[in-house]
Amino acid sequence: MKRQLEPSNSVVPCPAVLVSVRGPDRPNIITLAWAANVCSEPPTVVVGIRPRRYSHGLVKEAGDFVVNIPSADLLEATKLCGTKSGRDMDKFAVSHLTAEPSTKVTSPMIKECPINIECKTKQVITLGSHDLFIAEVVAVHIDESVLDEKGNFDAAKAKLFAFLPLTGDYWALGEALRESPPAGSATTKRRGRR
Amino acid sequence: MKRQLEPSNSVVPCPAVLVSVRGPDRPNIITLAWAANVCSEPPTVVVGIRPRRYSHGLVKEAGDFVVNIPSADLLEATKLCGTKSGRDMDKFAVSHLTAEPSTKVTSPMIKECPINIECKTKQVITLGSHDLFIAEVVAVHIDESVLDEKGNFDAAKAKLFAFLPLTGDYWALGEALRESPPAGSATTKRRGRR
Numbered sequence: 001m002k003r004q005l006e007p008s009n010s011v012v013p014c015p016a017v018l019v020s021v022r023g024p025d026r027p028n029i030i031t032l033a034w035a036a037n038v039c040s041e042p043p044t045v046v047v048g049i050r051p052r053r054y055s056h057g058l059v060k061e062a063g064d065f066v067v068n069i070p071s072a073d074l075l076e077a078t079k080l081c082g083t084k085s086g087r088d089m090d091k092f093a094v095s096h097l098t099a100e101p102s103t104k105v106t107s108p109m110i111k112e113c114p115i116n117i118e119c120k121t122k123q124v125i126t127l128g129s130h131d132l133f134i135a136e137v138v139a140v141h142i143d144e145s146v147l148d149e150k151g152n153f154d155a156a157k158a159k160l161f162a163f164l165p166l167t168g169d170y171w172a173l174g175e176a177l178r179e180s181p182p183a184g185s186a187t188t189k190r191r192g193r194r
Numbered sequence: 195m196k197r198q199l200e201p202s203n204s205v206v207p208c209p210a211v212l213v214s215v216r217g218p219d220r221p222n223i224i225t226l227a228w229a230a231n232v233c234s235e236p237p238t239v240v241v242g243i244r245p246r247r248y249s250h251g252l253v254k255e256a257g258d259f260v261v262n263i264p265s266a267d268l269l270e271a272t273k274l275c276g277t278k279s280g281r282d283m284d285k286f287a288v289s290h291l292t293a294e295p296s297t298k299v300t301s302p303m304i305k306e307c308p309i310n311i312e313c314k315t316k317q318v319i320t321l322g323s324h325d326l327f328i329a330e331v332v333a334v335h336i337d338e339s340v341l342d343e344k345g346n347f348d349a350a351k352a353k354l355f356a357f358l359p360l361t362g363d364y365w366a367l368g369e370a371l372r373e374s375p376p377a378g379s380a381t382t383k384r385r386g387r388r
Binding site: 001002003004005006007008009010011012013014015017033034035036037038039040041042043044045048067069073075088102103115116117123125127128129130132134136137138139140141142143144147151152153155158160161162164165166167169170172173174175176177 | 195196197198200201202203204205206207208209211216227228229230231232233234235236237238239240241242261263266269297309310311317319320321322323324326328330331332333334335336337338345346347349352354355356358359360361363364365366367369370371377
């Protein structure tokens with residue numbers, strides 16, 4: 001039996017990303033769950049930002065931003081940067097995060113995040129409560145601490161987590177899924193690219 | 195130390211959704227990881243679909259679609275619907291899934307998915323390898339089997355999972371994250387809406 005809810009944001013799980021952007025006095029950070037890969041070639045991301053948020057104007061002015069993927073160690077910073085305003089505080093300082101120069105964009109990346117995705121804005125579309133920023137990925141950086149011995153990304157080392165808008169909480173990723181694992185096999189073995 | 199990669203789709207974790215759409219002869223299903231909530235009011239989702247995919251034309255023709263959230267029990271169907279074409283087979287039949295009528299759109303929903311999100315397309319934007327479909331959420335259905343005793347969504351019951359484009363595999367959600375949990379407390383206790 002199904003229950004019908006009011007129309008709401010029900011796509012789950014969502015990423016929880018820290019978007020860093022340069023500002024007139026100091027760089028800022030905003031946590032966003034309305035974020036996604038949307039196109040493979042050119043690699044393109046979208047983020048949805050409320051016009052009243054301080055970072056909205058900064059991203060428009062900069063014309064670029066960095067999508068930083070936090071590990072679970074940065075949960076407190078993720079929450080703070082999603083609920084406080086950079087108008088009132090230096091979020092890098094308060095969150096004990098470090099701005100480091102990007103290679104292709106003017107906005108800085110967050111050193112403590114294991115993945116940094118440099119993005120150049122291509123289009124801004126007004127949707128309603130949020131504006132949609134469509135941006136091309138121009139560089140990606142991955143910390144060596146989240147790579148395995150072969151140089152491949154190791155999600156377990158990255159301590160990834162997701163946001164669930166239906167309940168408003170954050171969930172850690174568990175294990176890689178394998179169908180019909182042989183008895184006794186490790187369930188965390190990673191599979192090849194599809 | 196960070197390593198720079200070629201620009202790629204590196205936002206993680208991603209949802210893995212089954213998009214169902216009506217067709218001229220039979221409904222079809224396509225698995226998409228390029229999908230997200232992007233606006234709260236009106237609730238809006240985006241999906242990125244390659245023009246050469248069979249479902250691309252179906253979604254354009256229908257003007258609507260349903261985003262269905264699978265549980266881990268549907269991993270095999272999720273993989274099949276992402277790699278096979280509905281031009282050649284009835285994916286509902288092959289995946290042992292059931293099309294049931296939606297309430298607000300012409301495309302059917304997938305009965306076996308615990309969450310169904312009915313969407314009406316508002317804009318289609320050409321990006322490159324993928325077109326971006328921007329759609330308004332007009333109805334949401336949740337199976338009672340994934341609600342707790344208070345009627346709230348219970349992510350553990352839904353057996354949610356995510357897709358990681360960096361490695362091409364699927365990961366189960368683990369546990370809800372709590373900062374500084376008291377010793378001995380359950381780590382799965384859910385938190386309130388932010």
